[in-house]
Amino acid sequence: MLKKFFILIILTFILTGCSEEEPILTVNTEGKETVIDAETIYTNQEAITFPAVVRSSGEKPVETEYKGIELSKLLKSLDIDISNYSKATFNASDGYRIILSVEEINDPLNVYLSFERDGQLLKSKKQGGKGPFQLIIRRDPFSQRWIKHVDEIIIQ
Numbered sequence: 001m002l003k004k005f006f007i008l009i010i011l012t013f014i015l016t017g018c019s020e021e022e023p024i025l026t027v028n029t030e031g032k033e034t035v036i037d038a039e040t041i042y043t044n045q046e047a048i049t050f051p052a053v054v055r056s057s058g059e060k061p062v063e064t065e066y067k068g069i070e071l072s073k074l075l076k077s078l079d080i081d082i083s084n085y086s087k088a089t090f091n092a093s094d095g096y097r098i099i100l101s102v103e104e105i106n107d108p109l110n111v112y113l114s115f116e117r118d119g120q121l122l123k124s125k126k127q128g129g130k131g132p133f134q135l136i137i138r139r140d141p142f143s144q145r146w147i148k149h150v151d152e153i154i155i156q
């Protein structure tokens, strides 16, 4: 009886330790906040796969396949019109931040919100990954602006 009780306690600890919060992304336009849940992103009709070369510091370049949604199309699918704004600030959970111009975001086949790499969902920072969402800028080959763990977009 006591043994079962201890096993239960240990299991509870393991399970709460492994449980991850559901990934979300918020988009802010003039104080109006849109919260996008993971399902909306994972099941988006505009998601495509595309090749990219990943250059991580201290490692050889690796050819990979990402799955993601072109950011301009994601915003359109959410009825967020950015045409009257000039820039977007992307914030990551580790404090990293980048700014892109609206022109750059609207530049075709360039800026993607990715959630999968080589068929695997991107892992969170806590799980040792670069996700759950990573911005991929295909025309930025050195990837400094491929912001990992992006969780907030502010349109200004």
Ligand SMILES: Nc1nc2c(c(=O)[nH]1)N[C@H]1C(S)=C(S)[C@@H](COP(=O)(O)O)O[C@H]1N2
Binding pocket: 055, 056, 057, 092, 093, 094, 096, 130, 142, 143, 144, 145, 146, 147, 148, 149, 150
């Ligand atoms: N959130 C976040 N994204 C980031 C960074 C970071 O420190 N934090 N570093 C950038 C830089 S300088 C590079 S070169 C790429 C590569 O990161 P990696 O070495 O993990 O592949 O991520 C970019 N995106």
Ligand SMILES: [Mo]
Binding pocket: 057, 144
């Ligand atoms: Mo870097």
